[in-house]
Amino acid sequence: MSSVAHRERLERRSLWTLLSAYGVSQFGNWLFRTGVVYYAYNQSHGSTATLATAIILVYLPILLGSRLLAPLADRGDTRRTLIGLDVLRAVVLVVLLAAVGGGAGFTSAATVGVMAILSLLTPLFTAAQTAYLRRSLSAERIPQALAAVSRIDWSMFILGTAAGPLVLQAANLPVLIALDIVTFGVSGLLLIRLTPAPTPTDAGTRTGSDGSRRSGLTAGSRLLLVTVFALNVGAGLINVYPNVVARDFLGSSAAWLSAINLANGVGALIGATLAGRLAKERGLRPGVLAAFVVAAALAGMAFMDHAWAAMLASSVMLLGGQVFAVAFQSRILENEPVDVAGRVSGLFTLATFAGVAVSVGLFLGVTSIGSVRGAFPALLIAAAFVVLGSALIGGAALRRYGDKVLPAEAEPPRAEEAEAAALLLRQAGRSFATGVTVTSTIVDGTPHATTINSFATVSLDPALVMVSVKRGSRLESLITEGSPLGITVLAAQQRDAAVHFAETDRPPGKEQFEGHPWEPGTYTGAPLLEGGSAWIECVVQTVVEAGDHSVVLARPVSFTASEKCGTDPLVFHGGDFTTRGEPIASAVAVQVGSQEPDHEH
Numbered sequence: 001m002s003s004v005a006h007r008e009r010l011e012r013r014s015l016w017t018l019l020s021a022y023g024v025s026q027f028g029n030w031l032f033r034t035g036v037v038y039y040a041y042n043q044s045h046g047s048t049a050t051l052a053t054a055i056i057l058v059y060l061p062i063l064l065g066s067r068l069l070a071p072l073a074d075r076g077d078t079r080r081t082l083i084g085l086d087v088l089r090a091v092v093l094v095v096l097l098a099a100v101g102g103g104a105g106f107t108s109a110a111t112v113g114v115m116a117i118l119s120l121l122t123p124l125f126t127a128a129q130t131a132y133l134r135r136s137l138s139a140e141r142i143p144q145a146l147a148a149v150s151r152i153d154w155s156m157f158i159l160g161t162a163a164g165p166l167v168l169q170a171a172n173l174p175v176l177i178a179l180d181i182v183t184f185g186v187s188g189l190l191l192i193r194l195t196p197a198p199t200p201t202d203a204g205t206r207t208g209s210d211g212s213r214r215s216g217l218t219a220g221s222r223l224l225l226v227t228v229f230a231l232n233v234g235a236g237l238i239n240v241y242p243n244v245v246a247r248d249f250l251g252s253s254a255a256w257l258s259a260i261n262l263a264n265g266v267g268a269l270i271g272a273t274l275a276g277r278l279a280k281e282r283g284l285r286p287g288v289l290a291a292f293v294v295a296a297a298l299a300g301m302a303f304m305d306h307a308w309a310a311m312l313a314s315s316v317m318l319l320g321g322q323v324f325a326v327a328f329q330s331r332i333l334e335n336e337p338v339d340v341a342g343r344v345s346g347l348f349t350l351a352t353f354a355g356v357a358v359s360v361g362l363f364l365g366v367t368s369i370g371s372v373r374g375a376f377p378a379l380l381i382a383a384a385f386v387v388l389g390s391a392l393i394g395g396a397a398l399r400r401y402g403d404k405v406l407p408a409e410a411e412p413p414r415a416e417e418a419e420a421a422a423l424l425l426r427q428a429g430r431s432f433a434t435g436v437t438v439t440s441t442i443v444d445g446t447p448h449a450t451t452i453n454s455f456a457t458v459s460l461d462p463a464l465v466m467v468s469v470k471r472g473s474r475l476e477s478l479i480t481e482g483s484p485l486g487i488t489v490l491a492a493q494q495r496d497a498a499v500h501f502a503e504t505d506r507p508p509g510k511e512q513f514e515g516h517p518w519e520p521g522t523y524t525g526a527p528l529l530e531g532g533s534a535w536i537e538c539v540v541q542t543v544v545e546a547g548d549h550s551v552v553l554a555r556p557v558s559f560t561a562s563e564k565c566g567t568d569p570l571v572f573h574g575g576d577f578t579t580r581g582e583p584i585a586s587a588v589a590v591q592v593g594s595q596e597p598d599h600e601h
Helices: 003-043 047-070 069-074 078-101 107-134 137-172 173-192 219-239 241-250 253-282 285-300 307-335 336-366 372-401 413-430 474-478 491-499 509-513
Strands: 437-443 448-453 455-460 464-469 485-487 519-520 527-529 534-546 548-561 570-574 577-578
Touching: 003 107, 003 173, 047 069, 047 078, 047 107, 047 336, 047 437, 069 078, 069 336, 078 107, 078 173, 078 491, 107 137, 107 173, 107 219, 107 336, 107 527, 137 173, 137 307, 219 241, 219 307, 219 336, 219 372, 241 253, 241 307, 253 285, 253 307, 285 372, 285 527, 307 336, 336 372, 437 474, 448 464, 448 474, 448 491, 448 509, 448 527, 455 485, 464 474, 464 534, 485 527, 491 577, 527 548
Parallel strands: none
Antiparallel strands: 437 448, 437 485, 455 464, 464 548, 485 534, 519 527, 534 548, 570 577
């Protein structure tokens, strides 16, 4: 099995393990959260203030956790962070179960408090999960991975939100808490099997046009986050919609609440299924189009007296919302360095839930001055216009920054990908015929030379030539600004010299020139081999690091051509030495650069 195939198999296994653990824990989350909110709403006889307060106590801690805790996911082992969070959440629930089972008089307050603690930890868990995916998967697989996470989330939403109210009716609060404890325990056990993610090597900063280092999000990411916030200011009403419709428009039925949540979950699940493929193939564009769909669906949700129409509109809204979320989150993650993926996830969550908090606040304010039946439809229409505005902002970002990340912002290739790219480049280079030189210098009277075929003239005014030298090679270590450089353009009969000065085991200093007569250059003293077709003496002007090589720019001070008219040069092409299109000893030809690391391949 190739290394690439082996890596892909490990990625699939890790993704399956992560999604399995996430699914189990999310079922418990939705079961507990929905049950508690529904319980509080019914206990208050349908008070909108109680409903809004309960939801705020879920989302306000998420806002704090997104800003304060999510960046911690970028520090250390994400796998250990995920396991530790499952253990911590289970312990908190055990304490709550003991308090409820002991008949404490503060059961309601304790339950709401625990719900707030779990919500506070949620962004850190999400950030650690996102950081794990970003470190483990290539950038092009991120949209599909996020879509898979969303599918799991909404599948568990369907099960958890449908089961939460029913468990409360069939059993009681302690049973609900116990089930949640079990889910976190199972999730933690699954995560133990998870393969640790690679440690990112980039520094999370970029270099500006002036060469200075800068931190923070790109301008494109900031604009996309503004779009996310604006969309959720409108779409956030979905968090109160099922309860309001079920109680105030459809007769206060737990069955209707479960039915609406089921329809919403199915719509979101379909959207998540579409999202990964659309975002991978078409980038940001599907997310912008989905925002227009969300706006239209919100307007349709205003017809709440018609149960099936309301359920269809809300499910379509969530379908579009998932396509939007996957496309935008994928793009923001691709914009930013790997080692800040946790922070980026936190900011995305912050933008999302800040919009939701504003939406719920508007709901609370509007319904406090008018009846729910009268105010809520108007609020939904206003929300549709807000989402339409977010679609226009997203469209502006699309026009300015394009569908996909520019190549300059792409992450560095993995080792296997870099190796494959280098092989392709080497094969492409072999198709380009070059001359062959022996390039030399002299330091404190000691000469050194190596075979190089990456020689070119660069400029006529001023006169400049270049050679590319392997970083860390002997020649590269001897060359600095002002160093003498001697370039012998080899003639056809000097194949042996080309092979010799490419060998790694040749002796250092003057001994390496035995059998290859040379003379010091008149102007620089750098060695020039006898018998060449041309000789150039130079003074190094600058050395520029370029990947695994250094580009040496030098100023010619002397050029001499061979006195033998029509001397054929030695040519390297397709892995063979040739001249005038005829191979020279091709059976034993050596690729220039294949034997010593201090010259160009």
